[in-house]
Amino acid sequence: MKKMKKLLAVVLAGTMAVSMGACGSTGSASSAAGGSASSGAAGASAGGKGYKVRMVTDTGGVNDQSFNQSSWEGLKNLKKDTGADVNYVESKQESDYATNLDKAADENANLIWGIGFAMAKSIGSAAKENPDINYAIVDNSYDKATMPSNVTGVMFRAQEPSFIVGYIAGKTTKTGKVGFVGGIRSNIIDQFEYGYKAGVAYAAKEMNKKITVDAQYAESFSDSSKGKAIANSMFSSGCDIVFHAAGGVGVGVIAAAKDAGKYAIGVDRDQAYLAPKNVLTSALKLVYSAVEDVSKKAMKGEKIGGKTFTYGLKENAVGIPTEHKLMGDATYQAAMKVENDIKSGKIVPPATKAEFDKFGK
Amino acid sequence: MEVSSKYAVQMHGITKTFGTFCALDHVDLDVKRGTIHSLLGENGAGKSTLMNVLYGLYQADEGEIYLNGEKVNIANPNVAIAHGIGMVHQHFMLVDNFTVTQNIILGNETTSHLGVLNMKQAHKNVQDLVQKYGLEVDPDAKVEDISVGMQQRVEILKALYRGADLLILDEPTAVLTPQETEDLIEIMHSLVADGKTIIIITHKLREIKESSDTCTIIRRGKYVDTVKVADEKEEDLASKMVGRAVKLVVEKTPAKPGKTVFAIDHLQVKDDRGLPAVRDLSLSVHAGEIVGIAGIDGNGQKELVEAITNLTKTESGTIQINGAEVQNTSPRNVVNHKISTIHEDRQKRGLVMDFTVAENSVLEKYRVAPYSKHGMLNRREIQKFAKGLIRDYDVRPEDCANHLARGLSGGNQQKIIIGREVENEPDLLIAMQPTRGLDVGAIEYVHKALIRERDRGRAILLISLELDEIMSISDTIDVLYKGRIVDSFKQGEVDEKTIGLLMAGGKQNGKDS
């Protein structure tokens, strides 16, 4: 089963690259060949052989069906492309972060990845202890002033795909009411919520309709039964589409949609495989492509420390799947237009409540 | 003795050690075919060990076994069964919710070619056996529904069903009522008449006299003698068993009762199911007197003792010791008021079997000096006390202070309890079935101890199901029937028959209670 899912992800990655490539992006994803085209930087000689990349998962583990797994896929691609030496260490508890990062450092890694904002503090102190090692963290940006010079932040403009799926939801809803289920409130999840809300509002304005968004939090990223309960109550109160940004909680959301015969919108990866007839679309956040990209930059000897890289539509690291039979061609084409508008800067989806309030005006 | 095919079993020079302990030391046993042969010895003498060797449960370190004159090596019970040996253990090994027939054929099922159970055939085979030996038992009854005596018959049938020619019965009468015992002896005779051979392990002299042809006595793992039962008196057998002269009749002087120490007044107690078990019971015990309560099991004995010891709440009435009421307080309060109890169930209530003897010896006084101080045990004092107790009460082995109580024989466990309770210096000593499961030597010891404590001026309440015991050592005999004391006698005023009648609910002439 797991293998199937992985395979699916790889296939998906392939289709994404093709579809996004067609949009004429010149983003960094095209640097796939960069690793082999040795730039002469010390770490990346001989096609990356001998360059050690280590990754420390958060407590979700490497098979979390989410960003840990996606990141590890990115590193595996990196190994395939460049021959770099990659491996991971799994954390079982939060107290493992520091010791696992230390273990990775002991193996003389050149680059160490920490996955998830929960590791921000541990990465920060590990970086201070080992100034010669590059650290990178997914989903976290440090304060410019205090950011160590050997740490790289990797962020996603998750508000962009959220905006698109919000737009699709707005176009598709029949009841004029859609839902959002978040995991635990944070800056990252805010991107999804406000991006989505703005997308819905954008569609409502376009159609001159009133569409309300019911947003609730599960206070968990793993409690799928809670996700199911929340989604059930949303569906029974009149919502017909629910978008989730809540990790494992979302499995329950999708299950509820399947039971109720309504729509759910997936997150991070194409979650259509969970309920092909009920997952309307997904807000993709392709962590693997960013991880691979930043790793390659580091291998080439680029100075990546002290910077935060932000990935969005332009970099082909977020988006929606091409499969669109549930929404129909018209809606999909409209969504593609919105996507282009975001890429061109015509639309700037909000990532915070403040930005959203401004956006509405 | 010469090896001969006259003998069903000959065991020569059997030696078996457990660690440093020598359980059997060159023991001989020769059992003639077609006889009932009893194996007599105190608890822990090695009777069961010897039979377990014969049954293949243990391997002897030395010695030979001959069956019908041929040397055999019995490596395990299957070999024994194949040689026609069957054993009925003290604790039955039956499946409670199987029928009698199912239990009998278990492990030896009659099957057709396809492995399908042929219950019809099995049923018939069992029925044949039942009729042949007069082992009346309903083949279709569930084991849980039949009496202990019947269950024992099922065990015997099981052995016969497997083709046993030699039956070993381990303490078969320990669990039986007198009537059941008589029936069993009859069955044994009919089996022998059919050519079977029986070895019976026991320490009950009367039964040996009634059942056996020959008796082999062993003492502390050593062979003592083999005698023709008809030639010996019970006293002689007892003396050979314990290795010294034994008086089977308890000797005592007349009681010199003092003031009333203990009194129960109109006591009412309900049993576990909420039904009245003790009804309006009154009795009193004086200092220097043994009051025996005679009665058939289940007439309120258990509830009476539980009420006195405060394991159960009373409905109404009072229990007084030295004028102080103790009903519905706590077990510890009762102990503090100088009531000590020898409980009928040694293993459940009397001892913590996985505590050492020393730890058990202070079960009621571990909290007081010198056995503890500031909440910490004083192990040296506890050891000292335990060693004194072991010495004074003749507990064996002598160095058992740090052995687990579980490892001791029943009699020695009982000695520890008696010692412990008596050393509490109680004003009232309650002895409930104090000799249950003990052998002659130990019974004699317990009775002497009770009389000794009486003579020291303690009040003693003896509750026993053995009428012999009540009759021989009580100064006052109260008869208990359906939770009431129906009559009371001084020792010597009454005969066994009268009391037996009262115990069964009959009425004495002229008296209406």
Add this chain to the structure above:
Amino acid sequence: MEKTAKILKKPITSTIIAIVCGFAVAAIVLAAAGYNPSAAFGALFSGIFSKPKYISNVIIKATPITLTALSVAFAYKVGLFNIGAEGQYIIGAVAANLVGYLCNFPPIIQIPLVVLSGVAAGALWGGIIGFLKAKFGIHEVLTSIMFNWIAFYISNWVVSSARFHEPNSTAAYPVNPSSYTMLLPNWKTSDAGLAVLKGHKALREVLLKTDVNFGFVIAIAAAVFVWMLLYRSTKGYELRAVGLNRDAAEFAGISVNKNIIITMLIAGALSGLAASMVITGTDPHRISTLSAFENNGFNGLSVAFIAGSSPIGCIFAGLLFGGLLYGGQSIQANIGAPSEIINIMIGTIVFFVALTAVIPKLAVRLEKRGMHNAAK
């Protein structure tokens, strides 16, 4: 032969054989999965012993499970199966975290306050289970399982509450540094400390790279305390009597119900202590959203089992378990074998310990055979 039999009869021998069997099975699994077992075990041992800081980390890992194991072992001696150590740990962690965050006294007051609040919360949690058993006869395993989940959700509720949730994290606010029980927490990062440590490589590694703390010393002290309590005190005498034969204990005037409650209070306190030492002693000094049980209590169950419920044995079994947990990650990191392998190994060891009842029997057999041979 006799000697062999004698050795086999000792409980420690059975345990060691179980451990060896665990390794053997793990080797077979590794080989079957295409990994070199000797390389894997090499990685395991170097992951435990090759650097002083690794040993320090093993000890840090061993601390909470040793304490929860003591909790389980202690209750077991009184005839209670404390499967609730997990919940008692969680609730202890919540209490220690909250008190450590809300209060900020000088360490001399703060540390005992935080530690004791964890202990008290754990004791309360265990005590409720004991109370329900004593008063209403509800089996402690049932209530324990329920209370594990209640603690789990209380913890998550506290973490997500506006008052305690640290924004942009999955955790609560950490305790104030005055609660830290690490070795010289301030000195070691000060200039003076760094200057001194510069000359001592091993010491520097241990102090700076690991959260070396007083937890394990406390765990050893707790083990000795539990042993003294059980085998040297009158209370322990009562407790063991209740554990071994409640009827006889009751008959002798020992209150069974009271002792059940006391036992669960103490067992809960030990689990709470485990949590306190983790919160005060190791980074990140806080509780975080639980997606599943962290197994601090359940692992304690296994540790107590391996230790045969011996309080002193818990120390060594805790270290073994801590070593496997921490060193096991090196197997994955060095040769790429999945971390599940180490779980299989731990599971196998526990399984074989359960089977060790067989080993003394084997010894008896061996004895028999020896005598046979001697006779021939």
